[in-house]
Amino acid sequence: MERTESSSSRPAGSAVRRGGLFAPRRLLATTAAALLLLASGCGGDGGGQPSAAGAENHAALPEATTYGDIDNAPKDSDPNAPTDGEVLHPKRELVVHDAANGSPIARLPVKQISSPTWVPVIQREGDWAQILLPSRPNGSTGWINTAGDAVESAKNQYVVNVDLESFNLEILKDGEQIGQWTVGIGEPAYPTPPGRAFIIASIEETVNDYSPIVLPLSAHSESHTTFGGGPGTVGIHTWPDQSFVGKANSDGCIRVTKEALDELVKVPLGTIVNIT
């Protein structure tokens, strides 16, 4: 009655594909490092078919996670534009392209850290959706084909706006402000980067103590290439005291009060955070 099961039936079961924790700078004897090899596009994918990331020539594409760095990702050309609120969850790892029907540049896994991946759509062309990516550099976008059963689509009613000058953060639901708070932001040497970002995950932090829940954003510090053991991800979280309120003294993160965090943890993943 010997059974050998080498893979889980769950899509995100394999540890090595859970890109978030296996950046190459960790000395781990796994094949995870191979996943982070940058590869140039393997030629146009064409067609209207969803590109499953299982194809051989795509396995070497970088992963679109907070640890990724995808130089050739098209930039967000209009970061001030509103979106119609569509967010997508990949039901399987999807290939990300540099244009509708363009060349593959990355793979979008089904999880970000320990949360399901949800990305906001900023543009549509038929089955193709331009999404914001959680990887470096800031303002990265990519295109995924949503035909067939590739994605779960949902409507996100929420937007978060952060005004750096006034240290203000507000949450809008269906365009109406439902809360606003004074926050802390990055100090001048390590500023919170302006731009259009989104909440990539909701982490119940098991290591760091300063906040029970951390909401990492797709944005990364431009001044910290790495921070602690991480890739310099900018996040939203609270802090043990009030020393941050209305101040620019963080290393880039947006620090919020507990009351604000209590509301922010309710907004869906993929919620756009406009930092201006």
Add this chain to the structure above:
Amino acid sequence: MSRKRAAVLGTGIASVLVAGGMVFAPAASAEAQDSAYALAADGIIDITPVPHVVGSGKDHLIAADLPGTGKAVLHAGVFNAYADKGKASASTAELKLELPGVPVIEANLIRASCEDLEGTTSIADLRIGDQQISLDQIKPNTNLVPAALEGIASITLNKQDSNGDGSLTVTALEVNVLKKAPVVNDLLGQSIDLSSATCGKGDGKGDDGGDHCDHGKGDHDGDNGHHGDRDRHGDKGHHHGDCGGDNGGDDNGDDDGDNGDNGGDDNGDGNGGDDNGDDGNGDGGDQADENGNAPAPTPRPGHLDVTG
């Protein structure tokens, strides 16, 4: 062999401690020491307890595969161990255990907590082979032989051992490969401990729920407390991970984000008010609700060093 552990020793260990993540100072005390480790294995696959904290301190390890040489058997997202006077806890997140010939064992979070001679275990999303095992209020020394493991291995949950020195050891999950299992010889009788905490009697200091959070500018874990206003002294009475909330880690069911006063919504938010919204996917939070709206997220145990 006493469960009291001293320093981390052993051969064949291939654990790598994340930069900045390791610090502990054994308490200067002649009495029983509180300790915790997230993983150990006795048998042919020999894994020295890792990460391992004795006395007082915290440690975490972000590991992919252990042991690092030869065939990898265990994948996990995060291991944590924490010990302080009278209390200790260890947790393993995003576990996948693959022993050759044994159905894959997975869990999202395996946590053992020991405080003042009382032990508790919580385990989230345990899967063995294709079978989801639901657990609630895990009684001490619960023996489990899921269908998938019959004749191969048994599992003990919330294993609690009173040690000779009066301390208590809680091991959240222990996998015991049977001596006559149809597996390779190397594995016969193999046992693997996941998340084990040992504690003695506490000193009565309450847990203030995290006012004395540790943090350190520029050093993600804050364990070193180098930066003046928060030092490790403030750690006492403080449970790892429950800063600002009551995520005390000592009750079952904190796995699904039901620690309501952390602001995270309980199970069932955004998914029609039932359990954490999973319908075959085991995850939840990955579907639009019945109105087509994006679901409110469930905070999942994990770790990322953001810029603080």
